[in-house]
Amino acid sequence: MVSVELVAVGTELLLGQLVDTNTAFVAHRLADAGVDVYASHAVGDNRERIVSTLRSALSRADGVVTTGGLGPTVDDLTKEAVCDALGLDTELDQASLNKMEDFFTAVGRTMRENNVKQAMIPRGARVLPNAHGTAPGFVAFGADGTFVACMPGVPGEMKPMLTEHLVPFLRERYALSTGVTTRVLRTVNIAESEIDHRIADLFRASENPKIAVLAHGGRCDVKIMAKASSPQDAQGMIAPLQAEIERRLDGFVFGHDGETLEGVIHDLLQRHQLTVSVAESCTGGRIAAALTRTPGSSKSFVGGVVAYDNSVKISHLGVARQTLDSFGAVSEQVVCEMALGAVERLASTLAISTTGIAGPDGATREKPVGLVWIALAGTNGTVNARRTEFPGNRAAIQDRATTAALGMLWKYLTAWEPNVPRPT
Amino acid sequence: MVSVELVAVGTELLLGQLVDTNTAFVAHRLADAGVDVYASHAVGDNRERIVSTLRSALSRADGVVTTGGLGPTVDDLTKEAVCDALGLDTELDQASLNKMEDFFTAVGRTMRENNVKQAMIPRGARVLPNAHGTAPGFVAFGADGTFVACMPGVPGEMKPMLTEHLVPFLRERYALSTGVTTRVLRTVNIAESEIDHRIADLFRASENPKIAVLAHGGRCDVKIMAKASSPQDAQGMIAPLQAEIERRLDGFVFGHDGETLEGVIHDLLQRHQLTVSVAESCTGGRIAAALTRTPGSSKSFVGGVVAYDNSVKISHLGVARQTLDSFGAVSEQVVCEMALGAVERLASTLAISTTGIAGPDGATREKPVGLVWIALAGTNGTVNARRTEFPGNRAAIQDRATTAALGMLWKYLTAWEPNVPRPT
Numbered sequence: 001m002v003s004v005e006l007v008a009v010g011t012e013l014l015l016g017q018l019v020d021t022n023t024a025f026v027a028h029r030l031a032d033a034g035v036d037v038y039a040s041h042a043v044g045d046n047r048e049r050i051v052s053t054l055r056s057a058l059s060r061a062d063g064v065v066t067t068g069g070l071g072p073t074v075d076d077l078t079k080e081a082v083c084d085a086l087g088l089d090t091e092l093d094q095a096s097l098n099k100m101e102d103f104f105t106a107v108g109r110t111m112r113e114n115n116v117k118q119a120m121i122p123r124g125a126r127v128l129p130n131a132h133g134t135a136p137g138f139v140a141f142g143a144d145g146t147f148v149a150c151m152p153g154v155p156g157e158m159k160p161m162l163t164e165h166l167v168p169f170l171r172e173r174y175a176l177s178t179g180v181t182t183r184v185l186r187t188v189n190i191a192e193s194e195i196d197h198r199i200a201d202l203f204r205a206s207e208n209p210k211i212a213v214l215a216h217g218g219r220c221d222v223k224i225m226a227k228a229s230s231p232q233d234a235q236g237m238i239a240p241l242q243a244e245i246e247r248r249l250d251g252f253v254f255g256h257d258g259e260t261l262e263g264v265i266h267d268l269l270q271r272h273q274l275t276v277s278v279a280e281s282c283t284g285g286r287i288a289a290a291l292t293r294t295p296g297s298s299k300s301f302v303g304g305v306v307a308y309d310n311s312v313k314i315s316h317l318g319v320a321r322q323t324l325d326s327f328g329a330v331s332e333q334v335v336c337e338m339a340l341g342a343v344e345r346l347a348s349t350l351a352i353s354t355t356g357i358a359g360p361d362g363a364t365r366e367k368p369v370g371l372v373w374i375a376l377a378g379t380n381g382t383v384n385a386r387r388t389e390f391p392g393n394r395a396a397i398q399d400r401a402t403t404a405a406l407g408m409l410w411k412y413l414t415a416w417e418p419n420v421p422r423p424t
Numbered sequence: 425m426v427s428v429e430l431v432a433v434g435t436e437l438l439l440g441q442l443v444d445t446n447t448a449f450v451a452h453r454l455a456d457a458g459v460d461v462y463a464s465h466a467v468g469d470n471r472e473r474i475v476s477t478l479r480s481a482l483s484r485a486d487g488v489v490t491t492g493g494l495g496p497t498v499d500d501l502t503k504e505a506v507c508d509a510l511g512l513d514t515e516l517d518q519a520s521l522n523k524m525e526d527f528f529t530a531v532g533r534t535m536r537e538n539n540v541k542q543a544m545i546p547r548g549a550r551v552l553p554n555a556h557g558t559a560p561g562f563v564a565f566g567a568d569g570t571f572v573a574c575m576p577g578v579p580g581e582m583k584p585m586l587t588e589h590l591v592p593f594l595r596e597r598y599a600l601s602t603g604v605t606t607r608v609l610r611t612v613n614i615a616e617s618e619i620d621h622r623i624a625d626l627f628r629a630s631e632n633p634k635i636a637v638l639a640h641g642g643r644c645d646v647k648i649m650a651k652a653s654s655p656q657d658a659q660g661m662i663a664p665l666q667a668e669i670e671r672r673l674d675g676f677v678f679g680h681d682g683e684t685l686e687g688v689i690h691d692l693l694q695r696h697q698l699t700v701s702v703a704e705s706c707t708g709g710r711i712a713a714a715l716t717r718t719p720g721s722s723k724s725f726v727g728g729v730v731a732y733d734n735s736v737k738i739s740h741l742g743v744a745r746q747t748l749d750s751f752g753a754v755s756e757q758v759v760c761e762m763a764l765g766a767v768e769r770l771a772s773t774l775a776i777s778t779t780g781i782a783g784p785d786g787a788t789r790e791k792p793v794g795l796v797w798i799a800l801a802g803t804n805g806t807v808n809a810r811r812t813e814f815p816g817n818r819a820a821i822q823d824r825a826t827t828a829a830l831g832m833l834w835k836y837l838t839a840w841e842p843n844v845p846r847p848t
Binding site: 014029031038049216291307316345388395 | 435436437438439440443444445447448449450451452453454455461462463464465466467468469470473476477480483484495496497498499527530531532533535536538539555556557558578580702704708709710711712713715716717719720721722725726727728729730731732733735736739740769770771782783784785818819822
């Protein structure tokens with residue numbers, strides 16, 4: 001087992017004008033190889049701060065992997081900082097110098113003194129050849145057995161250097177035989193705190209496999225990550241834990257890994273030979289937009305009406321003017337008439353409807369911002385409505401109501417036939 | 425002047441399965457406010473390592489800004505680590521607890537003990553209110569004057585907390601005056617390469633103010649950034665450059681800074697006392713979703729029909745069956761009938777319609793994936809259609825067609841009356 005921290009060098013990473021994608025790539029490849037990535041850092045082109053970051057990282061981990069700061073200019077300082085941190089001087093790597101000279105001859109340019117600087121490496125370091133550029137990478141060693149591996153920041157040079165040279169080196173040196181396999185359980189209709197309440201003991205008991213809960217926009221993913229010497233072994237470690245979590249979250253897990261809620265809904269509709277339409281007021285087209293994300297959705301999604309103005313609720317969905325007058329547009333009666341109207345007029349077998357107050361205006365004492373009615377017209381003329389008050393601003397209310405509507409449709413579809421096989 | 429380091433907390437950031445975009449956002453906003461960002465770090469859900477990272481960061485910088493690890497679960501450890509690093513215990517923030525209780529009552533769910541944990545903050549800390557979720561942020565203070573500011577990792581909660589609470593707090597506490605002032609010119613209906621061609625010389629000539637072009641989903645922003653000791657001075661540096669760029673991009677700049685295309689469209693519709701409806705096939709509700717993003721959009725947006733299935737084009741928009749049979753659903757004739765049908769049946773003054781092939785299936789030799797017809801039915805029974813072939817996958821085609829439809833509507837509205845004052 002070996003642990004590392006990552007250090008990305010470059011002031012441009014700290015101005016926020018570009019997103020650092022190197023770190024995720026390096027972390028992913030190292031994790032796959034069984035390396036424990038403890039932390040990652042981005043630091044500007046400042047020698048003192050790079051040294052300080054390297055030293056504190058080496059106090060926690062077996063080694064450090066850096067990207068960037070190996071170029072020929074004065075603000076490329078990674079190599080100098082590594083020498084400072086490990087107490088080393090530099091030596092010329094003749095093979096790298098020869099290669100560089102060949103390169104400059106080939107392109108007909110003059111090699112500058114600052115290019116020679118690129119062929120200098122920390123004394124005793126092992127070179128990581130650069131097949132796609134002039135600056136070699138290297139692994140430098142401290143007296144205490146720690147190491148610092150340095151690669152260029154240009155993704156096209158760094159990526160092959162990592163996979164073809166650094167990972168094989170680490171595998172061999174640390175006799176790595178393990179990798180990480182991940183399984184994601186995707187849930188809907190349940191809060192993060194409720195998931196935590198149900199599985200916290202599993203969380204605490206298990207370091208490998210490790211469990212994580214990630215919430216995003218009204219949906220939660222439960223991730224199970226296992227480290228093992230083969231994907232088969234990892235799978236064997238994940239299986240019983242997955243079964244236990246699925247048992248405790250029964251009725252909330254809609255899919256796994258890359259599956260989407262709208263994709264699972266599409267498959268269920270297809271399997272049962274059902275179609276759906278929508279009648280949206282406060283969600284303003286978002287449910288339709290979600291349902292049409294899935295390729296082939298025209299087979300299960302008929303279409304919909306965005307009935308923002310009351311006149312459209314009447315003209316296109318057949319909501320009775322009297323219902324609107326008596327109960328108001330945001331009411332159980334109206335949301336039910338919308339769903340039933342969609343089934344009838346759009347000729348679908350199911351329909352989902354929404355009406356609510358997304359705000360910031362339009363609230364009354366009885367009907368606050370965030371109040372949303374969602375209805376589902378099922379087969380055989382049935383209709384079911386649910387009232388929810390969603391927190392957050394206009395965008396959050398619109399998004400959460402959309403997720404809740406899809407969650408309601410999914411729930412209906414899974415229960416539609418008693419023995420629906422679970423989508424896998 | 426104040427210096428900070430950033431710490432993103434979460435094991436998922438170190439597995440390389442997601443790219444951390446929070447850090448770039450926070451770095452950007454802080455740099456704009458004149459804060460020196462020395463370094464950024466990502467660390468897993470491990471209390472000891474979070475503490476060690478915080479301590480070494482505080483040895484180099486005046487403060488630390490963290491994201492993530494404030495949730496209710498057992499692997500949310502940021503608050504505990506901050507208390508360890510600064511030598512503080514926690515206290516209850518009653519306001520946050522009350523807000524949380526209201527939330528759980530409203531949604532009809534039971535508050536768990538682990539939710540109460542979210543209302544605990546380090547003793548003496550200043551609360552950063554969370555308008556979009558339950559977990560409050562805070563700024564905790566060390567005995568030596570250093571600080572650690574903690575925000576949630578959910579971008580929708582973190583971003584407003586940063587701009588509305590943390591940045592103003594830092595500005596006031598450190599009397600920040602040298603800052604970067606940014607002016608954004610927002611364009612539509614013009615390609616990034618065409619913008620580059622028109623303003624490349626200005627680009628090269630100017631270091632401060634600096635110019636950047638950022639493309640996203642069929643729209644481009646031109647950013648002008650000036651560094652100066654006061655916003656007024658920066659404004660004075662930006663003004664002549666802005667005027668020159670606007671002259672060169674005449675007819676493509678729809679707004680500035682935080683203005684949105686749909687917001688500008690809403691204002692123009694209101695000013696001219698016009699209303700719009702939509703008839704969407706391949707965009708599947710996305711134009712309606714965009715138009716309803718703006719608060720108060722019910723005043724200018726009547727509603728729409730998502731006519732995915734041909735039967736809906738006939739029943740809800742009055743498209744003639746013969747037109748569909750003769751020309752196919754993806755045709756100039758059908759898209760025009762859709763727009764005219766929407767104006768008539770939804771009783772709006774304008775309507776925008778789309779029909780196309782988002783793929784991956786459904787293409788023919790004459791009608792490739794990416795082919796989209798967009799029509800605009802104007803006042804007085806006029807209708808205008810445009811054919812475009814959009815590149816990219818299904819999601820990109822759906823998004824670009826939506827932007828193009830909004831761009832067409834905006835163009836029509838700006839030309840509608842010869843002397844429309846520019847939205848500012």
